[in-house]
Every structure is written in structure tokens, then in C-alpha cells.
Amino acid sequence: xxxxxxxxxxxxxxxxxxxxxxxxxxxxxxxxxxxxxxxxxxxxxxxxxxx
Numbered sequence: 456x457x458x459x460x461x462x463x464x465x466x467x468x469x470x471x472x473x474x475x476x477x478x479x480x481x482x483x484x485x486x487x488x489x490x491x492x493x494x495x496x497x498x499x500x501x502x503x504x505x506x
Contacts, residue, residue: 468484468489469485470485
């Protein structure tokens, strides 16, 4: 597994049910982990990939 896959793998939170059953707190958590985690983790990955 390369560094890019590792960054993507650690920034993932999934709920397996209908979206209408999500609470606002669950949506906030998913956005925090999935979106903000990827955005904030990208600079570290880029530092490792760019010579």
C-alpha cells in the first residue's frame, strides 16, 4: 500500500443505512473525518511524494 492509499484509508467513516436516518451529529462527524481528514492529511502526503 502506498502513502496515498494509506492517507485515504485512514480518513474514512461510513454509515450503512438510509441518509434520512442520520442525525446531525453523525453527518458532522462524517464530514469532519472524511472531508477535513483528507484535506488536512494531504499536505503530509504531498511532502512525502514531492522530491
